[in-house]
Amino acid sequence: MTRPGRVSWVLVAALLVSLAALLPLGFVVWVGYQAGWDTIAALVFRARVGELLLNTALLVMVTVPLCVALAVALAWLTERSDLPGARTWSWLAAAPLAVPAFVHSYAWITVLPGLQGLPGAVLVSVLAYFPFLYLPVAAGLRRLDPGMEDTAAALGVGPWGVFFRVVLPQLRLAIWGGALLVGLHLLAEYGLFVMIRFDTFTTAIVDQFQSTYNGPAANMLAGVLVLCCFVLLGLEAGTRGKERYARVGTGSARIPRPARLGRYKSLCLLVPALTAALSLGVPLITLTRWLVAGGAEVWQQVDLLPTLGETLALATGGALLTTLVAVPMAWLSIRAPGRLQRVMEGCNYLVGSLPGIVVALALVSVMVRVALPLYQTVVTVLLAYMLMFLPRALISLRAGIAQAPVELEQAARSLGRTPTQALWQVTMRLAAPGVASGVALVFLAITNELTATLLLAPNGTQTLATAFWAHTSEIDYAGAAPYALLMVLLSVPLTWLLYVQSKRSAGR
Numbered sequence: 001m002t003r004p005g006r007v008s009w010v011l012v013a014a015l016l017v018s019l020a021a022l023l024p025l026g027f028v029v030w031v032g033y034q035a036g037w038d039t040i041a042a043l044v045f046r047a048r049v050g051e052l053l054l055n056t057a058l059l060v061m062v063t064v065p066l067c068v069a070l071a072v073a074l075a076w077l078t079e080r081s082d083l084p085g086a087r088t089w090s091w092l093a094a095a096p097l098a099v100p101a102f103v104h105s106y107a108w109i110t111v112l113p114g115l116q117g118l119p120g121a122v123l124v125s126v127l128a129y130f131p132f133l134y135l136p137v138a139a140g141l142r143r144l145d146p147g148m149e150d151t152a153a154a155l156g157v158g159p160w161g162v163f164f165r166v167v168l169p170q171l172r173l174a175i176w177g178g179a180l181l182v183g184l185h186l187l188a189e190y191g192l193f194v195m196i197r198f199d200t201f202t203t204a205i206v207d208q209f210q211s212t213y214n215g216p217a218a219n220m221l222a223g224v225l226v227l228c229c230f231v232l233l234g235l236e237a238g239t240r241g242k243e244r245y246a247r248v249g250t251g252s253a254r255i256p257r258p259a260r261l262g263r264y265k266s267l268c269l270l271v272p273a274l275t276a277a278l279s280l281g282v283p284l285i286t287l288t289r290w291l292v293a294g295g296a297e298v299w300q301q302v303d304l305l306p307t308l309g310e311t312l313a314l315a316t317g318g319a320l321l322t323t324l325v326a327v328p329m330a331w332l333s334i335r336a337p338g339r340l341q342r343v344m345e346g347c348n349y350l351v352g353s354l355p356g357i358v359v360a361l362a363l364v365s366v367m368v369r370v371a372l373p374l375y376q377t378v379v380t381v382l383l384a385y386m387l388m389f390l391p392r393a394l395i396s397l398r399a400g401i402a403q404a405p406v407e408l409e410q411a412a413r414s415l416g417r418t419p420t421q422a423l424w425q426v427t428m429r430l431a432a433p434g435v436a437s438g439v440a441l442v443f444l445a446i447t448n449e450l451t452a453t454l455l456l457a458p459n460g461t462q463t464l465a466t467a468f469w470a471h472t473s474e475i476d477y478a479g480a481a482p483y484a485l486l487m488v489l490l491s492v493p494l495t496w497l498l499y500v501q502s503k504r505s506a507g508r
Contacts, residue, residue, distance in 0.1 A: 010336075013328035018344040021351045021387055025226060027362030028354075031219040043220040048204075052221070056200045056228060058118055060186050063125045064179050070126065071133035071178065072171070074275065076163075077268055079141040082258040084265070089272035093134050094499045096279040097441075098491035100448035100465065101128040102191030103484045104279075106472060107286035109195055121198040127279040128192065129185055132441075133178035135499075136399055139433065140174040141167070173402055177395045180236045184352040184391055187228055191450055191469065201225045202355040206451060209357055222358045226350060233346050287485050294478030301482070303462060308486055311447060311463045314378070315490075318385035319443040323393045323435060325386060330397035335406060345394070352391035356452035359388050363456060376458050384452045389445045393438035400434015440494040447487055464490070 032040055043049075077083045078090040104124050108115055115123070144167065168175075190202050201221050208218035261268050291298065329348055332341045351359065363384055367375040374380050450465045457463070464487045471480035 010328045010331055013325075014332050014341075014344055017325050017329060017390070018347040020383075021347045021390060023366065024351050024354050024359045024362040024387065027365055028219045028222050028226065028358065031216060032223060035216040035220070039216055040220055043217050044224060049221065049224060052199060052201050052204055053224065053228075055118070055198065056187065056225075059121055059125070059198075059200065060183050060228075060232075062118070062122050063129070063186060064182055066122070066126050067130045067133050067182050068175060068179055070130045070275065071137050072168075072175070073271055074130075074134055075138040075141055077271060079138050080259055081261050081268070082265075083261065083268060083272070089276070090138065091496070091499055092276040092280065093138075093272060094131050094495055095276075095492070096127065097131045097135075097444055098488050098495045099128070099280070099283050100191075100484070100487055100491075101125075101185075101189060102195060102448070102450070102465075102469075103283055103287075103487065104128045105192045105195035106477070106480070106484065107283040110286045110289070110477065111282055116197040118198060120196045121193055124192055124196055125186060125189075127275075129182045130275075130279075132181050132185070133175065135437065136174035136178050136395070137171055139399070140171045144170055174399055176236050177399060180232055180349070181391060181395050183232045184229065184349065187225055187232075188352065188355050188388075190355060190357075195472075201228070205355050206357050209361070219358070222354055225354065229350055229352070233349055283488075287481050287488070290478045290481035291485065294481060298478055298482050301479070303467065304482060304486075307462050307464055307467050307483070308490070310461055311465075311487075311490065314381060314385070314453075314463065315443045315446040317378075318382050318389070318446045319439045321382055322386045322389050322442045323397070323438040326390055326393035326397055326438065329390075330394055330401055333394070333398050334401045348390045348394055351387045352389075354388075356384070356388055356449060357455060359384055360452040360455040363387075376456065378458065381453065381456045381458075381461075384456055385442075385446050385449065388449070388452065389442045392441040392445055396434045396438035396441060398434075400432070400437070436497065440497060443494055444491050447490055 035043075074089075074093045078086045078093065083089065101124070104127055108120070108124055112120075187200075188202055189200075190206055193200050193203050194206075201224060205218045205221045205225075208221070326348075329345060333345055363380055364375065367380055447463075448465050449463075450469055453461075453463055454466055454469075457466075464483045468480045468483035468487065471477070471483065
């Protein structure tokens with residue numbers, strides 16, 4: 001009697017959020033319908049689109065596997081080996097989340113002005129985005145029961161065989177979820193690739209809007225971008241599998257014995273050390289250099305503190321709202337998988353593949369026609385953040401709920417808890433690390449968001465990201481440095497909190 005009611009309210013909530021997520025896609029389709037087939041064919045089937053498609057495809061196909069390999073290697077070294085200083089290296093592997101992607105570009109083009117094209121884009125993208133994979137993979141390794149590995153070893157399977165045949169398959173949800181998140185970021189990223197001078201669909205779309213306000217051309221490019229997202233969603237859905245990831249049994253899982261690196265210890269130390277030097281050392285050294293060059297004057301900019309306050313308010317409100325509305329869809333994804341659920345979940349990921357400026361223009365079009373009083377208000381800005389960053393919250397919540405045994409939820413209901421109480425008091429408490437991860441990731445994303453904020457924010461509103469971009473656009477790198485440093489300092493506490501809670505979730 002209770003289960004149908006539970007599914008009903010969760011399904012309705014998830015459906016409403018999914019329909020809202022389709023708004024930007026509907027905007028693209030509407031513009032295409034108005035343009036007509038002849039215009040669509042002329043704008044899509046041309047050499048420039050082929051070039052952008054090749055660039056974007058190469059970027060994703062090279063960057064994502066490199067992120068996976070680096071994240072898995074770092075996670076295993078810091079969580080399952082006797083690597084010296086493993087706890088410190090673990091924190092340093094998560095810390096690059098605190099550095100915005102376009103700040104990575106800002107740092108690298110300062111150090112290597114000739115860095116550009118695909119090699120530069122791949123290098124900076126891997127350094128900026130691998131933590132999105134490292135965190136869930138490391139958390140997954142901490143939660144795995146080593147009993148299965150012991151059994152495989154007892155049956156004669158070697159260490160490499162145990163890793164590839166036992167450990168790696170159990171990390172599938174974390175790896176594919178993180179890979180999907182990285183892929184979506186690559187499709188929608190703008191600032192990083194503009195600075196590195198690498199053309200993708202997103203940079204071309206923004207250029208169209210900014211230079212000629214060519215709506216049809218830009219929206220046709222966005223349509224191709226949506227098709228790219230369909231490909232990523234299909235790959236993720238087809239390889240996710242239906243395995244169980246939670247453990248229910250007597251006692252607690254044994255803490256795994258660290259693997260001995262032996263004579264390879266010094267060589268293995270190079271992996272986290274070099275990663276930290278490139279992903280953290282280069283940005284921090286560059287910021288220090290520009291701050292010293294600018295002197296005390298760069299800290300006397302009158303809008304510095306107001307900009308910090310506005311960024312904090314928008315990031316906090318947007319993170320809480322986005323994580324809350326993602327709960328129903330995340331629960332359905334794990335507890336009630338099915339064809340309808342996959343379609344609705346896909347709707348939420350689709351909007352993540354669209355550049356912020358397309359999401360913003362879709363909201364502008366709707367607000368002007370339907371809710372004019374909300375145009376250029378904080379409500380519209382928060383709605384844009386919710387639509388854009390739902391994938392971040394979903395990935396984190398889905399992984400957390402997957403490791404919360406459904407039997408405990410059912411036991412709570414049998415003891416008199418209502419379906420809603422069982423969900424919030426049992427499942428969401430067990431999934432607390434995933435909830436914290438979702439809030440932190442969305443907060444970080446909003447702190448670094450650029451294009452949608454520029455278009456939708458109320459007059460006079462300025463965030464750290466938009467102020468940083470204004471200075472770098474004028475080649476005032478010294479003036480931009482304080483805003484970049486504040487973005488990093490603002491992101492560090494949540495990154496640390498994310499790291500600590502991830503450790504606590506495994507009792508370590």
